[in-house]
Amino acid sequence: MSTPGGQWRNRETFVREGDGIVDLLTCKWAREHEYRLTKEVWAFRENRIAVHFAYEWHDEKGRWFRSCGNENWESDENGLMRRRVASINDLPIDIGASLFHWPQGRLPDDHHPGLSVLGL
Template sequence: MSRPPLPPFDAETAALKTRLAEDAWNSQDPAKVALAYSLDSQWRNRSDFIRGRAEIVTFLTEKWAREQAYRLIKEVWAFRENRIAVRFAYEWRDETGQWFRSYGNENWEFDEAGLMSRRVASINDLMIDEQDRLFHWPLGRRPDDHPTLSDLSL
């Protein structure tokens, strides 16, 4: 199975790969998201260490049960050969209704089939008031005309 675009990446394919990842994560479908990762993909997500698609599905299922009304924006920071570095922000609320904006960076490494074999994510959460939210599209894919992280100065 291959997952285009394939490495080595250029500016256009790195941006496309990043947008495809954002779209998948905004679907909040753990099984769909997991298909972008190699069978033995290794993650560090905050302080969680995850290995393989089954653990990815479990992790994401639990994540989106906790992080309600999830909306994410990703942006390429740098790329080289089979690696892409992205920055991201996402907004969500917890079970009490408290809103958060989570900021982070991810380092991605891809195999020759374009599947992500390694993901290293560092993430910080900021409590925000509902009126301070910036991501207001309907759940799912971010509209093409919605501001990017750079447009929002995030």
């Protein structure tokens, strides 16, 4: 959940406030199907966290992608996200090159190697 006045950057899109963030996520999830995501925390201090992530998905035409990047999060005093900055690169992949094979939904706690192990 984002704070009032929250700021997000996702790729080239910059948004503020709740409706803009909801619209950004609605468009993202309408485009990115069978989304499988994994993250590793790289650093944290006080109210800031830096994570490295990768996810695989396909578009409406069945083209597969692996999206990799870094996110920085800043929370307010109540733990709500005040700022999110995501830098993301999309790599087209053949489905046979997929690295994420768990069932759709949450990443299993003990059934998949992390990003460092995968070399991502």
